[in-house]
Amino acid sequence: xxxTELSGKTVQExxxxxxxxxLKNYSALKKTRLVDLLAASGSGxxxxxxxxxxxxxxxxxxxVRATKAGRKPASERAGxxxxxxxxxxxxxxxxxxxxxxxxxxxxIKASKYHLGVQEAPxxxxxxxxxxxxxxxxxxxxxxxxxxxxxxxxxxxxLNDRLLNRLDEETLRNSRLVLRVYDVTGVDAENPVGYHxxxxxxxxxxxxxxxxxxxSDYCTDIGLILPDGSFLVIARSNRVSLPPIGPSAExxxxxxxxxxxxxxxxxxxxxxxxxxxxxxxxxxxQG
Numbered sequence: 001x002x003x004t005e006l007s008g009k010t011v012q013e014x015x016x017x018x019x020x021x022x023l024k025n026y027s028a029l030k031k032t033r034l035v036d037l038l039a040a041s042g043s044g045x046x047x048x049x050x051x052x053x054x055x056x057x058x059x060x061x062x063x064v065r066a067t068k069a070g071r072k073p074a075s076e077r078a079g080x081x082x083x084x085x086x087x088x089x090x091x092x093x094x095x096x097x098x099x100x101x102x103x104x105x106x107x108i109k110a111s112k113y114h115l116g117v118q119e120a121p122x123x124x125x126x127x128x129x130x131x132x133x134x135x136x137x138x139x140x141x142x143x144x145x146x147x148x149x150x151x152x153x154x155x156x157x158l159n160d161r162l163l164n165r166l167d168e169e170t171l172r173n174s175r176l177v178l179r180v181y182d183v184t185g186v187d188a189e190n191p192v193g194y195h196x197x198x199x200x201x202x203x204x205x206x207x208x209x210x211x212x213x214x215s216d217y218c219t220d221i222g223l224i225l226p227d228g229s230f231l232v233i234a235r236s237n238r239v240s241l242p243p244i245g246p247s248a249e250x251x252x253x254x255x256x257x258x259x260x261x262x263x264x265x266x267x268x269x270x271x272x273x274x275x276x277x278x279x280x281x282x283x284x285q286g
Contacts, residue, residue: 176200
C-alpha cells in the first residue's frame with residue numbers, strides 16, 4: 001500500500017494494519033509516524049492479514065514440550081534462581097549467569113566474616129631472652145628407667161662469690177662435678193650412695209646413666225676442691241624412676257578428686273607444682 005493511501009486512513013485503521021504486519025512499538029505513535037512506518041515496512045504490499053510464519057512449529061511449542069516433560073521453561077527456571085533474565089539474552093548468556101551465580105553468593109556470605117587487614121603487632125627486634133634468671137639452679141628429670149636428665153644455670157656473680165670463699169689458685173684447681181645421690185627410702189642428707197660425674201665448665205645439661213633402676217635420685221652440682229672436699233652450688237629436685245616394662249597392675253582404681261582432697265586435708269598441705277622444688281643447697285662440706 002502506498003503512502004498516499006495510508007494517509008487517507010484513520011489512526012485506528014493504521015494501528016490495525018501495524019498489528020497485522022507484526023510491527024512493534026506502534027501504539028504510541030502518531031498518524032504521521034504510523035504512515036511512515038507502514039510505508040517503509042510494507043514496501044507497497046497490502047497487509048490484509050498477518051504474514052504466515054516461516055517455520056512449521058506452532059507458537060509456544062518449546063513451552064508445551066517443557067511443560068509435558070515436567071520442567072519449567074529455561075526463562076522461568078532462571079527466574080526462580082533469582083536472576084532477572086532479559087528477553088534479549090541468548091541461552092549461552094543465561095547459562096553463564098547460572099554458572100557464576102553460586103560462587104558469587106558464596107563470596108557474599110563469606111565476606112561477613114572478613115575482619116579486614118589486621119595491623120601487625122609491634123615487635124621489638126632487639127629483644128633477647130636472658131642467659132640466666134640470676135640464680136644458681138639445677139633440675140632433674142626422668143628420661144626412661146635407665147637414664148636421668150639434668151640441666152642447670154649459674155648466676156652471673158657466682159665466680160665472685162666463689163672467690164670470696166676460695167683463693168684464686170684453689171678455684172682454678174677445682175673440678176665441676178654432678179654428684180648423683182641414691183635416696184631410695186631416705187633423704188638427701190643420708191643417701192644410700194652416690195657417684196660423681198665430671199662435667200665441662202661450659203656445659204648446661206647432662207644425661208646421667210643410673211646405677212640402680214626403680215630407685216629415687218637427686219643430684220648436686222658443685223666443686224670438688226683440691227683437698228677432696230665438695231662445695232655444693234645447687235641441689236636438684238627428687239625424682240623416682242619408673243619400673244622396667246609394662247605394669248603388672250591390671251585392676252588399678254583411678255584416684256578421684258574427692259580422694260585427693262581427703263589426702264591433702266590429712267597431711268594439712270595443699271597440692272604442689274611438681275615432685276620437688278628448686279633448692280639452692282647452701283654451702284656444704286664434702
